[in-house]
Structures are given as structure tokens and as C-alpha cells.
Amino acid sequence: MFSGAVLKDREMLRRIGNLAGPAVLEQALQTAVQYADTAMVGQIGAAASAAVGLTMSCTWLVNGPLFAMGIGVLACIAQALGAGDATRARKAGAQGVFLVLFLGILMGVLTVALAPFIPYWLGAEAALAKDAGDYFAITCLPMVFRAGNIVFASALRGAGDSRRPMLINLAMNVCNVLLNYLLINPAHLLDVGFVALPLWGAGMGVRGAAVATALSHVLGGTLMARAYWRHPTLSPRQCGVRVDRALMRRIISIGLPVTGERVAACLGQVVFTGLVSRLGTLALAAHSIALTAEQAFYIPGYGMQAAASTLAGNALGEGNEKKLRDTSLTITFIAAALMALMGAALFSFPEALMGIFTGDREVMALGASVLRIVAVSEPLFAVAIIMEGVCNGIGDTRASFMISAGTMWGVRIAGTLMCVCVFHGGLQAVWCCMVADNTCRCCLLLLRFVRGRWKRRLNILAQQR
Incomplete structure (x- = not known):
């Protein structure tokens, strides 16, 4: 389905680079400004x-x-x-x-x-x-x-x-x-x-x-x-x-389905944070700071998501099944590779990253432990991000909404509720639930793409022509 020959297609790689490069840089700049903005208000x-x-x-x-x-x-x-x-x-x-x-x-x-x-x-x-x-x-x-x-x-x-x-x-x-x-x-x-x-x-x-x-x-x-x-x-x-x-x-x-997905995600985050707050001030502080610190490591994925949407939409409009498949998988491979490198850095230096935002040694140690947990899943999260972008580009947003909302509430929230209220687990268990959410979303979105559900849209467009 996907071979190394695709990665040698210079024209495809050039187009991906032209679209994704500025978007990745834009994400990096926005993250840097958000860090500076937070620091200025914090003063x-x-x-x-x-x-x-x-x-x-x-x-x-x-x-x-x-x-x-x-x-x-x-x-x-x-x-x-x-x-x-x-x-x-x-x-x-x-x-x-x-x-x-x-x-x-x-x-x-x-x-x-x-x-x-x-x-x-x-x-x-x-x-x-x-x-x-x-x-x-x-x-x-x-x-x-x-x-x-x-x-x-x-x-x-x-x-x-x-x-x-x-x-x-x-x-x-x-x-x-x-x-x-x-x-x-x-x-x-x-x-x-x-x-x-x-x-x-x-x-x-x-x-x-x-x-x-x-x-x-x-x-x-x-x-x-x-x-x-x-x-x-x-x-x-x-x-x-x-x-x-x-x-x-x-x-x-x-x-509309994207709106539903964002609303479900925002409400899920509110409930998720509320459950974490039951673990105490130390856990909540470590959780909040670790989430802020981790944002920098999403940059390649979210930066390349818009490129995936645009190129998938172009290929769908052309009615080119091979181009849509090859382009989408190539962007997915590149994003996963980049976020694997970012994940390795996150796994290796979490204490230094936490130290940027806090001098409290207990908060730093707890935050570093959960950052190591999530670092392992960064490549899988990259796949989920790009597959979501492909769904957006071809207009298959209803499936993306159902999968994202289902894993957020059925895996992350339900799992965290069990860990905190039933098994009395700590922050590490809560972040394992977050990793499980990202992993399930990655697998379901990728499975939908591999099964070729998007080909129905190609057939519909072909009939309309």
C-alpha cells in the first residue's frame, strides 16, 4: 500500500514542503508567543x-x-x-x-x-x-x-x-x-x-x-x-x-461535525481537569504545567495538518485515488517521524522542560514523570492529527467527529473516572488514560482510511461529473 518509492517522488515532497513548511513555522511561532504571553501575565x-x-x-x-x-x-x-x-x-x-x-x-x-x-x-x-x-x-x-x-x-x-x-x-x-x-x-x-x-x-x-x-x-x-x-x-x-x-x-x-468535535473536546477537557483537581494541588499544578510544556511537541503534526487537508482535497477534486492515498500516507509518515524525534527529546529531557515553568521540585518531578509517559505516544498522536486533516480535506468530518468524541469520552474521561474515583490512582494513571485516548483515535482513523471509506466520495464526484 505504501512503499519507499513514494518518498522519492520529488514533486510530491516539494509540494508538501511548500505547504507544510510555513504552517509548521507558524505553529512554532504561535507556541513561542504563547509561552511569552503566559510569562508576561504571570509577572x-x-x-x-x-x-x-x-x-x-x-x-x-x-x-x-x-x-x-x-x-x-x-x-x-x-x-x-x-x-x-x-x-x-x-x-x-x-x-x-x-x-x-x-x-x-x-x-x-x-x-x-x-x-x-x-x-x-x-x-x-x-x-x-x-x-x-x-x-x-x-x-x-x-x-x-x-x-x-x-x-x-x-x-x-x-x-x-x-x-x-x-x-x-x-x-x-x-x-x-x-x-x-x-x-x-x-x-x-x-x-x-x-x-x-x-x-x-x-x-x-x-x-x-x-x-x-x-x-x-x-x-x-x-x-x-x-x-x-x-x-x-x-x-x-x-x-x-x-x-x-x-x-x-x-x-x-x-x-458542523467539526464544531461538534471541538465542543465535545472542550467540554471533555473541562471534565478531565475537574477529575485531575481531585488529586490535589500538587497534581493539578504538575498536570497544567506539563500540558503547556507538551504543546511545543505537537508543532510538526498540527503544522502539517493543513497541508494534509489541502492536498487530500485537491486529489479528491481531481478524482485521483492513487494521489490521495500516496500523498496522505507520505505526510503521515513524515509527521510521525518528526514527532518520534520530538518524543525522544521529550523523554530524555522532561525535567529541564518543566524547569522552564516552575522551580518547585515536587511539581517538576511529577510533571517530568507524566511527560515521559506521553512522549512514547507522540508518533501515534501524529498519525491521528494527519488522518483528521485528511478527513477534513475530503469532507469526511462526521466520521472524525464520532471517533474523536467517542475516544475522548469513552476512553479518556471514563478511564480517568475509574482511575481516580474507583482505583484511587495518581496523575501517572490519568496520563495513561490520555495516551490510551490518542492511541485509540489513531488506530480508528487510520483503519478507516486504510479500508478506503473515502473512495465513496470519489465515486460520488465521478457520477456528478
């Missing part, structure tokens, strides 16, 4: 970190439908371009404009209106709830721009352009870090060698971090919309922006 104090972190799961939940509809737009554009139908690709991109406006306005109004109440629903004390609510409301104000950044970036990637989204997100992240530095801190002196330079600062604390995030979303959304509007293939300047009911239904039918 204010524990209360500030708690205020920002409290609504993080809600932020993921809000972003879910935006990313989901972006995947629907990406799949339709990639399939249309694979079939050589540039007009259909432009129309698919134009549907993204309506989705950005509709979702951006609707979700912006809802999130800002609910922001004062969400921290209390999450169990926050009154002193913390005010800062957390303000932070969430401010970051959600420019929701239209956030939607534009996500959906238009997906449209560009569907057209094979991952370089521009990478550069725009780089500019957005640099803007966020600089504004954080200026808005969080008060005016102070910056020592440069033997010279102390006076530096302006707003001293806004948590609200300064929120304003910095909001303004970076405005910049990113504006630049991404401009890049989409000027794109030679996608720009709707020639055909205009009109609702195409058939395409809109197709995008929504692809995006």
Missing part, C-alpha cells in the same frame, strides 16, 4: 494568571465554530481547484465572507453580553470574576476580525497558500507581545548596557493584556481579509460576493 501575579486562564476553555469553545467553518471553506476550495474549477473555488471563498460577518457579529454580541456572568458560572470568587470577565469581554469585542483571520486563513490554505497566513500571524503575534509589554507594565526604566532608557507603560495589568490581544486580532483580521481580497485565484472582485446556497450547505455540512 503581574498569580491572580492575574488565574483571571486570564479561567476563561481559556471558553475561548477555545468560541473559536471552535470559526475553525470548523474555516475547514468547510478550505475543503470546498481545495476540491474545486483539484477539479480545475477556479470559478467554484472563488464562490466557495465568497461564502466565507458571509460566514465571517454572520458568525463574527452573532458570537461577538453573545460573548460580550455573557462575559460578566461566565466567571461566576465557572466558580470564580468575586475578586477574580471581575478581572476575568473584563478580560474575556475585551478580547471578544473584535470577534468579526478574529473570525476573518481564521476563516480567510483557511481559504488561503485551501488555495495552496500557507505562506501569507504564516506571515500575517507572525505580524499579529509580534504586535501582541509588544503591546503586552507596553500596556501591562507601568512606565519604567529599561537598562541597555550602561544606559537607563525611560519607557512608557500604561500599567493596565490584566486589562492591558486583553487590549493587546484584541488589537492584535484587529490587525490579523484586517491583513488576512486584504490578502484574501487580493488573491489571484480567490478574489471575488470579478464575480462579486453572492450567497450560493448549494456551496453554503456543503460548507456547513462539513463544518
